[in-house]
Amino acid sequence: MSKIRLGIDVGGTNTDGVLMSGNKVLASKKSFTTADIGGGVISAVTGLLESSRIQPSDIGSVMIGTTQFVNAFLQRKHLSEVAVIRISLPKSDGVPPMVAWPDDLRSIIGSNIYMVRGGSFFHGVEYAPLDVDELDKVARDIRQKGLTSVVITSNFAPVRPDIEERAAVIVRKYLPDVDITLSYQVGGLGLVDRENAAIINGALAQLSRKVVTSLVAAFENVRIKAPIYISQNDGTLITTGHAQRFPIFTCSAGPTNSIRGAAFLTGLQEAVVADIGGTTTDIGFLLRGFPRETATANYIGGVRTNFRMPDVLSIALGGGTIVRETPKGITLGPDSVGYQLQDKGMVFGGDVLTTTDIAVRAGQALLGDPARVSGIPDALVNGVLNALHKKIEDAIDQMKTNSRPVPVVLVGGGSILVSRPLQGASRVYQPEHAEVANAIGAAIALVSGRVDRLFDVGTLGREGALAQAKDEAVKAAIGAGASPESVEIVDVIELPMTHMKTGTVQIKVRAVGNLAVA
DSSP states (O other), X not given: OOOEEEEEEEOSSEEEEEEEETTEEEEEEEEEOOTTSHHHHHHHHHHHHHHHTOXXXXXXXXXXXXXXXXXXXXXXXXXOOOEEEEEEETSSOXXXXXXXXXXXXXXXXXXXXXXXXXXXXXXSOEEEOOOHHHHHHHHHHHHHHTOOEEEEEETTTTTOHHHHHHHHHHHHHHOTTOEEEEGGGTOOSOHHHHHHHHHHHHHTHHHHHHHHHHHHHHHHHTTOOSOEEEEOTTSEEEEHHHHHHOGGGGTTHHHHHHHHHHHHHHOOSEEEEEEEOSSOEEEEEEETTEEOBOSSOEEETTEEEOSOOBOEEEESOOTTEEEEEETTEEEEEEEEOGGGHHHHBGGGTOSBOBHHHHHHHTTXXXXXXXXXXXXXXXXXXXXXXXXXXXXXXXXHHHHOSSSSOEEEEEESGGGGGOOSOOTTEEEEEOOTTGGGHHHHHHHTOEEEEEEEEEEEHHHHOHHHHHXXXXXXXXXXXXXXXXXXXXXXXXXXXXXXXXXXXXXXEEEEEEEEEOBOOO
């Protein structure tokens, strides 16, 4: 099989693509994202093949990153109504499902909530058996309502996943074609946060099939028959089938791919990465070659969850950010012309002053017609540059864990905005191909396996528990498609459950490896 890899990143504005062989970038291409997803992909891939003179049959694998799912949830578009079954009675009924969700989301996803008897304690012993008769009634009611997405959750499901699995078998008898999300497959131990993540996943189920189907069809259109993989939140790969079942795992693939691409382009293992786009700047921390993950609960569209996500800070600053002079001084945004920059930006003949116009006027970039911005006063140019550099410096400072200067890598098309040293940075990197770092991150993505559950250290011993967790993570990575000889452990976290009398420890292990080549 050919070693050429095709990396694609489908953003809200642009679809970026790269062709890579080993560690070499053979070609890169930017196209506008289209409403049907596939059109923008076809345009980008066609341009790549033409410029590189590579044949479709030379492509050995395709890796795609997309923000379509998280954008849909943030914008409240294309979401499915969901039936939520919580198996927890007579416990865990004090905080009902979706109780703290934004009203607009509840109105879309619905209030189809069912509380069923059953569940286990943290050590796996059941406090109540699954109420099969009640679950039968619930499944029939869901069928009568015509719902197509079901979420099943239970107490300490990562410890006792069989409870949710047994419930799914019963539901499937009545609803053979329904999408079922089991909470233990998407979140951590906390019931409510894990349940929230599962509901988000269920709401995106139908959209995920549509998007993935469109992507697969686009590659068929350009006669590429290579295996297709989707990049997920931690910078590793899943199959298209897995992405259809678990779209929530791809929600932060865009920033993650940019951070991974920055690591590849610079060779750095630890740095702050600023991905400057058309509307926002996403700032993350590169740690051991991967994005640093959030240590606390995170929010998606106003909903608290506890599944794995990169620790990213987004600020309203990009190449399309609108610049205004007000009586109180210069303001940057927060609004942006976004993908309309080529129509509205002054250097392109428009009448809206943007940060890109300032960068061209300052001689930092050669875009459009520089003569159109030659009349902008030096004082305004300097004022804007001072303000935007200060915003980026403040954001970088928030992402650091101490005052020590760290390397800063600038990627994305909007990196042309930065022209000065940044306070808090030991060095600023702007590598070649920085504008398509997100697609490069997709192309170099690895395969991962994870373990996140409670272990009885009192019985197994600490070393025995760690060894078991690592072995499970390695097997999970191999099962996901990693070549066995390349798999290595990259993260081990131990969290003693000090509030419990037993020697219980939550152990999180991540193993990664190269994609196995047939």
